[in-house]
Amino acid sequence: MTTALIISQVLLWIVLGLTILGGLALARQIGVLYERVAPVGALTPTHGPALGSAAPRLKLTALDGQNVEIGGPATSGRSTLVLFVSAQCPVCKVLIPTVRDVAHKERLNLIMAGDAPEEEQRSLIERHSLTDLPFVNSAELGRAYAVDKLPHAVLIDEAGVIAGRGLVNSREHLESLIVARDTGMRSVQDYLSVAKG
Secondary structure (H helix, E strand, O other): OOHHHHHHHHHHHHHHHHHHHHHHHHHHHHHHHHHHOOOOOOEOOOOOOOOOOEOOOEEEEOOOOOEEEEOOOOOOOOOEEEEEOOOOOHHHHHHHHHHHHHHHHOOOEEEEEEOOOHHHHHHHHHHOOOOOOOEEEOHHHHHHOOOOOOOEEEEEOOOOEEEEEEEOOOHHHHHHHHHHHHHOOOOHHHHHHHHHO
16 A cells, blocks of 8 residues: 555544544534523413412403403313414414414413404404304403403313413414413423423
């Protein structure tokens, strides 16, 4: 073998070794990043009714004229998901089909809510085919649950206790409310810290 060939093979082995070390270092960093970027649940506000407390009980009238009672033990034996939306909220429009799907799969009573001019709400109902759901247009309801940003969801368990609530922008946020109800944990972060410990 010539000297040039030996040197090139040695350099090739060095490059291969460095590539393997770089791959291992990258794999480690991906693991660290995965731990730091854990799933995030609904952004729970610090004001308003606390998780685990009795949901404010309100008797309201939906836009279609039916009486709707929010809070208190559910006669259906199912949890109730109240989603606060607006026709002016682009995220709300995208989230509505997802909310319907989650409510169906989790067997939740779904109530849509808002606080806007009635004609705006009726337009939203028509555009998104929400005529089969109760839609409550009430500033009182929003104040009772301290809704300040949309879309906002409140999950009330069958006993009338607030199981989860907060700003929801995705399916993961909605599912975090279900996880909060099922585990008794206030947030996904609480759940992950217990799971690690």
